[in-house]
Amino acid sequence: MTLTRRQLLILLPAAAVAWDYVLAGTPEASPNYNLAEHWWAMLIDITKCIGCGSCVRACQLENQVPDGYFRTWVERYHIEDWQMEYPQVDSPDGGKNGFPVLKETGGKNFFVPKLCNHCADSPCTQVCPVGATFVSPDGVVLVDQTYCLGCRYCVQACPYGCRFINPQTNTANKCTLCYHRITKGLTTACCEVCPTGTRQLANLKNPNDPIHDFLRTHSVQVLKPQMATRSKCFYYGLDGAVR
Amino acid sequence: MYPNEVELQWSVLIVLYPFLTGLVAGAFILASLERVFQVQAVKPTYRLALLTALAFLLVAPMPLQLHLGHPERSFEMYLTPHGSSAMAMFGFVYLWYLLAVLVLEIWLDYRHDIVVLSQTTTGWRRLIYRVLTLGSTNISPRALHIDERAGWLITVIGIPSAFLLHGYVGFIFGSVKANPWWSSPLMPVVFLFSAMVSGIAVVMLLYMLLTTMRRESIDMGCVDTVARYLFYTFIIDFSLEMLDLIHRIYEADESFRSLDFMVHTRLYFSHIVVQILLGTVTPIVLLAITQVVKLTDLARKRIYVVSGCLTLMGIFAMRWNVVIGGQLFSKSFLGYTTYKMGFVAKEGLLTAIILTILPFLFLWVLVKLLPPWPEKALLAKTAEGGLA
Amino acid sequence: MKILGDAGHLFRVAAVFLVGLILFLTLRSLLVPRSFGRYGHYRANAITEIAALPVHYAGHQVCEGCHSDVQEMKSKGVHKGVACESCHGPLAAHADDPAGVTPVKLDTAVLCVRCHQENIAKPKSFPQVNAAEHSGGAACNSCHQPHSPAMNVGVAP
Numbered sequence: 001m002t003l004t005r006r007q008l009l010i011l012l013p014a015a016a017v018a019w020d021y022v023l024a025g026t027p028e029a030s031p032n033y034n035l036a037e038h039w040w041a042m043l044i045d046i047t048k049c050i051g052c053g054s055c056v057r058a059c060q061l062e063n064q065v066p067d068g069y070f071r072t073w074v075e076r077y078h079i080e081d082w083q084m085e086y087p088q089v090d091s092p093d094g095g096k097n098g099f100p101v102l103k104e105t106g107g108k109n110f111f112v113p114k115l116c117n118h119c120a121d122s123p124c125t126q127v128c129p130v131g132a133t134f135v136s137p138d139g140v141v142l143v144d145q146t147y148c149l150g151c152r153y154c155v156q157a158c159p160y161g162c163r164f165i166n167p168q169t170n171t172a173n174k175c176t177l178c179y180h181r182i183t184k185g186l187t188t189a190c191c192e193v194c195p196t197g198t199r200q201l202a203n204l205k206n207p208n209d210p211i212h213d214f215l216r217t218h219s220v221q222v223l224k225p226q227m228a229t230r231s232k233c234f235y236y237g238l239d240g241a242v243r
Numbered sequence: 244m245y246p247n248e249v250e251l252q253w254s255v256l257i258v259l260y261p262f263l264t265g266l267v268a269g270a271f272i273l274a275s276l277e278r279v280f281q282v283q284a285v286k287p288t289y290r291l292a293l294l295t296a297l298a299f300l301l302v303a304p305m306p307l308q309l310h311l312g313h314p315e316r317s318f319e320m321y322l323t324p325h326g327s328s329a330m331a332m333f334g335f336v337y338l339w340y341l342l343a344v345l346v347l348e349i350w351l352d353y354r355h356d357i358v359v360l361s362q363t364t365t366g367w368r369r370l371i372y373r374v375l376t377l378g379s380t381n382i383s384p385r386a387l388h389i390d391e392r393a394g395w396l397i398t399v400i401g402i403p404s405a406f407l408l409h410g411y412v413g414f415i416f417g418s419v420k421a422n423p424w425w426s427s428p429l430m431p432v433v434f435l436f437s438a439m440v441s442g443i444a445v446v447m448l449l450y451m452l453l454t455t456m457r458r459e460s461i462d463m464g465c466v467d468t469v470a471r472y473l474f475y476t477f478i479i480d481f482s483l484e485m486l487d488l489i490h491r492i493y494e495a496d497e498s499f500r501s502l503d504f505m506v507h508t509r510l511y512f513s514h515i516v517v518q519i520l521l522g523t524v525t526p527i528v529l530l531a532i533t534q535v536v537k538l539t540d541l542a543r544k545r546i547y548v549v550s551g552c553l554t555l556m557g558i559f560a561m562r563w564n565v566v567i568g569g570q571l572f573s574k575s576f577l578g579y580t581t582y583k584m585g586f587v588a589k590e591g592l593l594t595a596i597i598l599t600i601l602p603f604l605f606l607w608v609l610v611k612l613l614p615p616w617p618e619k620a621l622l623a624k625t626a627e628g629g630l631a
Numbered sequence: 632m633k634i635l636g637d638a639g640h641l642f643r644v645a646a647v648f649l650v651g652l653i654l655f656l657t658l659r660s661l662l663v664p665r666s667f668g669r670y671g672h673y674r675a676n677a678i679t680e681i682a683a684l685p686v687h688y689a690g691h692q693v694c695e696g697c698h699s700d701v702q703e704m705k706s707k708g709v710h711k712g713v714a715c716e717s718c719h720g721p722l723a724a725h726a727d728d729p730a731g732v733t734p735v736k737l738d739t740a741v742l743c744v745r746c747h748q749e750n751i752a753k754p755k756s757f758p759q760v761n762a763a764e765h766s767g768g769a770a771c772n773s774c775h776q777p778h779s780p781a782m783n784v785g786v787a788p
Contacts, residue, residue, distance in 0.1 A: 033682075050753045052746040054717055061721050062687045070246045076752050089577055094246045098745045102752065109752035114245075123421060129331035130319040134673035144677035147664075149319060150312015152252040153330050159421035161245030161574055165252070170312030180684035189688050193717035195710075195746060196757070227420060243575035321655070322663045325672055342651075347644065354640065377647070379640035386637040393641060 033183045038138040039204040040177055042191075043211045043220070044113055046237035049198040051076060051111035055190035056096040062178065062189035069164040070094040071175040072115035072190055077241060079108040084241035112242050113198065115190070116141060116162040116175035117223065117231035124154040124163065133172060139204075139232060140177045148172050159227045177201075204232075244578040251570045251582050254590040256306035258566045259598055261412045261434060262559050263303045266602075268409040268435070269442010270296040271345070271401060276472065278398040284468035290615035291453065292446045293349050298606035300341055306598055307333075309589055329415045340408045344401040350375070351394040353613050355382045371612070409438045416565060423498035424569040429487050436480035441558040443473045448551040451544065453610070463540050467533075470547050473554070474530040481523050484561075501576035509571050509579060514564045522557015526550040687721040690714075694722070697729065701778055708779025709758075718742055718777070739771040 051074055059065060059072045074095030078088040092099060095111070102109065118141050125133050125141060132148040135141050143154075148171035155163040155172060166173040178188035182201065186192070191199045202211035214220075214236075221238040222231040235242075274292035276282045308314040317334075324331035350357075358380050361372035410431040416422075417430025447469045454461045491499060506514050529550045533543050567582050585591035669675035694715040695702040705711055716722055718737060725732040749759035766774070774782065 035678075047754060050746055050757050050759075051750065054745075058688060058716070058721070073246045078752070087577070089575070091246055098748070099750060099752065101748070101750055105751065110754075111752055123419075126327045127330065127419070128325055129328045129333070130316075131323050131325045131667070131672040131674070132319075134671055134677075136678055137670050142677065142681055144674050144680075146680075147316070147319065147674055147677065148313065149316045151310075151330065152312075153328070153415070155247075155252045156570075157419050157421055159574060161248045164247040164250075165312060176681060179678075179681050181686055181688075181690075183682045184686070186686065186688075186690045189721075192688050192690060192714050195713040195717050197712055243577060318662075322659055323667055323672065342648070350644070377640060377643040379643055381637060381639060383637060386640070389638050389641065 032185075035137040037203075037205055038182075040118065040139045040182065041202045041204050041211075041215075041232035041234065042115070042118075042177070042188075043200045043202055043214060043234050043236065045198050045200070046110055046112060046235055046239075048196040049074070049111040049113055050196055051095060051099050052195065053095045053098045054193045054195060055113060055199060056094050058189040058193040059175070060096070062181075063176070065173075066167060069166065069173070071162070071173070072113065074099075075112045075114060076102075077108070077110055077112060077239065078102060079239070079241050081107065084239065087241040087243075089243070108239065108241075110237075110239065112235075112238070113190075114160065114162065114223075115233065116177070117160055117229065117233040118175075118177060120230035120232060121228065123157045123159065123227070123229060127153045127157040129153065136179075140179050140182075141174075142176055142179060143172050143174065145169060145171050145173075159224050159229065160231075244573040244580055245575060248570075248573055249580050251567070251580070253566055253570060254310065254582075255563075255567075255584055255592060255595045256310045256590050256598070258559070258562045259306045259595050260303060261409070261438075261566075262441070262562045263299050263306070263598075263602065264409050264412060265434070265438030265558065265562075266442050266445050267296045267300045267303065267340075268405040269439040269444075270299070270446050271405045271442070272439050273443050273446050273469065273472070275398050275402050275405075278395060279402070282468065284464050285472075287454075287462050287465045287616075288446050288450045288469060290352065290613075291450055291610075292442075293345065293352070294609045294613065294615060295446055295449060295602075295606060296442075297341075297345050297349060298602045298609055300337075300345060301605055302598060302602045304337065305601070306595075309594060329411055329418060332411055336404075336408050336411060340401075340404050344397060344404050348394055348397045348401065349613070351390045351397070354390055355387055356613070358382045406435060410435050416569070421574060422569050423496070424502055424572070425565065427487060429483060430565075433480070433483045433487065436476060436483060437558050437561055439476045440473065440480050441555055443469060443476060444551040444554040444558075447473065447547060448555075449606075451548065453615075457616070459616075461544065463543070466547060467543070470530060470533065470543075470550070473550070474527070474534060477523070477527050477530070477554070481527060484523070498576055501572050505568065505572045505579060509581075510564055510568050513560050514568070518557050518560035518564055522553055522560050526553045526557070686723050688716050689721075689723040689726040691716070693726045704776075705778045708781055710778060710780060739777070743771040743775075743777070 053074060056070065056073055060067075063071060065071050072094075073091055075089050075091045076095070076099050080086075080088075090099070095113075099111075118135075118139060120135065120139065122135055122141050125135055128134075129151060130147060130149060131144075133141065133143045133154050150165060150170045150172065152165060152172070155165065158174075163172055163174045165171065178186075178190075181188060187201050188199075191201050200211045202215070203209050204212055204215075206212060215234060218236060220234040220236050222234060223238075223242065224231075270292045273285065274289050274296070277285050277289045308317060311317055320331055320334040324334065354376075357372050357375045359382075361369060361376050361380070364372060413431030413434030416425040416434075417427050419425050447466060450469075451461055451466065491502070526549075529546050532538075533546055538546070570580075571582065572579050587593050664674045664676070666675040667673065670678075691714040698715070701715075705713075719734050722732075722734055725734055744762045747759050748762050753759055771777075
């Protein structure tokens with residue numbers, strides 16, 4: 001079989017691209033995981049959260065989060081009467097060891113777990129000067145620890161306060177939605193240990209996912225919708241006073 | 244406060260960086276007044292303004308490098324700049340402004356002196372000048388005319404480049420929708436005008452200082468004109484800042500209560516006292532007096548020195564209030580934190596002080612190497628040596 | 632060409648700039664990471680590197696593989712939705728080496744109280760007690776079997 005010049009013109013660039021992949025030495029992910037079949041999100045049911053802090057502890061243990069910094073945390077709200085402009089909020093050590101008893105006896109009181117919202121229109125990835133933080137094809141906002149300069153622009157740009165600089169690596173760090181677990185068929189550490197089912201992971205590309213179904217049939221909210229970040233962390237039962 | 248917000252991300256070094264690039268942009272705009280807008284009165288400050296701009300520009304990346312978690316990776320901004328990030332353009336804008344504008348313009352303006360000095364000095368100084376000539380010793384009238392036209396063109400390109408160099412810093416802050424203290428379309432404009440104010444003030448002060456040190460008489464026509472431009476620019480800068488303030492107070496959006504409390508408590512001294520009263524209103528009033536009342540040369544000189552110093556202090560305070568102030572309140576609008584500035588630390592006060600003094604040391608070297616006022620010495624040498 | 636001769640120094644400057652530009656472009660092509668840009672403006676290998684990080688929590692399905700008796704008891708009680716590692720901590724190391732790595736014995740005084748201490752912010756329907764008054768100082772597992780905590784199931788092992 002002889003190659004015509006036209007065929008060669010098509011084959012050569014293709015071969016070059018393939019050779020480039022070989023040279024790049026793509027490390028193997030979990031062989032069964034298909035990026036295109038997943039679009040990750042999380043549902044948090046405020047009506048069930050008991051503020052035990054198990055999620056905060058589990059996240060720290062699973063992801064080696066340094067003390068004083070938080071990939072996820074729990075806030076407690078106390079709202080006197082109807083004034084939702086002025087809630088009292090506390091988060092002792094991120095809620096890691098639960099919450100002390102409140103002195104107040106009335107009003108609205110509830111817990112709000114928070115984490116990276118894995119925004120589809122993420123402002124933190126928009127401002128990264130070098131492309132060290134990004135939205136993966138399956139919807140998880142990740143930080144490339146070997147590429148990050150530690151300029152802290154992404155930390156400033158996140159409206160939810162979920163990023164920090166890891167003092168050991170001097171790079172930006174935040175919730176990865178336990179990417180190393182969800183790509184292996186496990187759930188996130190925080191969802192695994194949540195005793196009441198407050199936190200639930202969801203795959204929005206899976207039409208049979210029960211959480212996906214919940215989102216279709218119930219009133220859900222996101223934090224700071226006015227920021228238009230297309231946050232994928234949905235809350236059920238979120239009070240208007242929550243910041 | 245959200246738990247991760249308690250520690251401030253951007254330190255005093257990030258306050259210093261816009262202050263330094265502001266001085267660069269402002270000094271250059273002053274220089275361009277003579278070159279492009281033919282304001283002959285300020286000619287004595289022309290070369291000094293360019294050298295000042297260069298001295299500060301050389302130091303400008305240092306606070307950034309010290310602040311980065313991984314300064315050794317900073318070259319990544321040249322490899323893979325992220326198109327949507329204002330910060331990504333820093334590397335290119337900086338290099339462009341340094342090489343294609345400042346260095347080139349200084350070289351073209353000084354070329355005649357460099358060639359003469361390369362033939363009249365000895366030792367290692369001779370070597371430096373010979374390298375700077377790039378091997379060409381042509382200082383014929385036609386060559387110098389070409390230099391002058393090329394320099395004019397570069398200045399014209401340099402004005403928008405200077406705006407870009409400092410304007411993008413304002414945009415870095417102004418485009419962060421998460422932070423209501425920063426997010427504003429006025430931010431780049433306010434940064435630019437306050438930069439021009441600080442740049443003009445620093446060149447005015449340096450000119451008066453160096454001329455006094457050289458035991459020459461200060462050209463009052465020059466200084467009066469510079470001070471007048473300072474006054475006009477200050478009026479515009481003050482108006483912009485007041486517009487922002489009034490707009491905020493009037494609209495009183497969800498962040499207002501939290502920001503208002505912060506300005507009245509944590510930022511009271513730096514914002515109300517230092518930036519507004521001492522750093523803006525006082526210099527404007529003093530300069531207005533010199534425009535309206537006929538004063539002696541000595542009185543005007545004293546007012547200019549006081550105004551200049553207060554201005555620089557006020558503009559630094561403005562940068563402080565923007566950068567540090569923007570991080571003192573929580574994005575939940577429900578809490579505040581404090582800035583713990585170390586002294587002898589990588590991002591501490593001592594580092595900031597050293598980095599502020601360093602440009603003056605660079606300037607001293609530059610003034611020795613490329614004297615802004617060589618006329619007498621050079622004329623004497625040319626008369627002696629019979630050089631072209 | 633007199634004009635060119637007088638502008639010779641400008642050509643020298645242009646040459647310096649050109650050399651600099653070529654040097655920059657060469658360095659750039661050498662230094663940009665290979666996998667950069669495959670999916671977007673980032674290093675695609677970062678995705679696989681992050682996915683390869685070590686796992687510390689095994690997940691309750693792994694525990695149930697060996698401890699089916701406990702799972703049997705738990706599935707009949709109100710703690711059926713509580714994962715094993717929620718109380719017992721990360722045990723992937725134990726799952727990989729059951730004999731070599733033994734889980735830590737838990738202290739109910741701290742553990743049970745963290746969830747069940749009464750707090751006005753907890754949902755009203757959630758079982759919560761004032762720990763000090765409820766048991767008069769006795770350990771929780773002296774009356775409640777943690778894997779199936781209802782009172783009539785029997786005492787802890």
